Amino acid sequence: MxxxxxxxxxxxxxxxxxxxxxxxxxxxxxxxxxxxxxxPLQPSFCFPLQVVREYERAIVFRLGHLLPGRARGPGLFFFLPCLDTYHKIDLRLKTLEIPFHQVVTKDMVTLEIDAVCYYRLENASLLLTTLTSISSAIQLLVQTTTKRLLAHRLFCRR
Incomplete structure (x- = not known):
């Protein structure tokens, strides 16, 4: 049968x-x-060690939550491929060009101002968990600060 x-x-x-x-x-x-x-033969399973350069920091999230402690780096760090995700943040000095914007001063003079902003990130984990776009936040901060400072000045001499 x-x-x-x-x-x-x-x-x-x-x-x-x-x-x-x-x-x-x-x-x-x-x-x-x-x-x-x-x-298990995928590269992320075989190499759970990652290299973080001198100018970088790695922020590790386990199951979507930030791991306690400081950002990892520089050097090697271990992570669990199935549970952890990581983001590398560059801490070098960066430049941001602020486009032209108009400012009206105290004596009603209209100025057109552009600027260049140099910035360096210090707290990478706080930055990654609070801001979505670093450049737009810095651009708005520089624009409002220059408008506030120049709005109280007198440019016209009588």
């Missing part, structure tokens, strides 16, 4: 083992399980 065994393949094809040899059944079984078997 012959029994027929069926194997379900990932392409939704059914192969009857009664009509094929034992080696073919093993081949189809390994082929359908190969994506699961290759998962």
């Amino acid at each position: 012959a029994t027929s065994r069926h194997i379900l393949i990932s392409t939704s094809q059914e192969v009857s083992c009664a009509s094929c040899s034992q080696q073919e059944c093993q081949y189809y079984a390994v082929r359908s399980l190969s994506p699961v078997l290759r998962l």
Whole structure:
């Protein structure tokens, strides 16, 4: 009495083992399980150590929450590939060009001002968890500060 065994393949094809040899059944079984078997061989599983350069800091999140302590770096740091995600923040001096904007002074003189802002990040974890766009926040801060400072000045001599 012959029994027929069926194997379900990932392409939704059914192969009857009664009509094929034992080696073919093993081949189809390994082929359908190969994506699961290759998962631990991915680079993120093999290399859970990351290098952080001298001018960078790495902020590690475990299951979406910031890990306690300071930002990692410089050097090597270990992370769990299935649970952790990390973001590298560059701490070097950066420049930001502020576009032209108009300022009206105390004596009703209209000035057109542009600026260049140089900034360096200090607290990388606070920055990453509070701001979405660093450059737009700094641009707005510089524009409002220059408007506030120049609005109280007198430029017209009488």
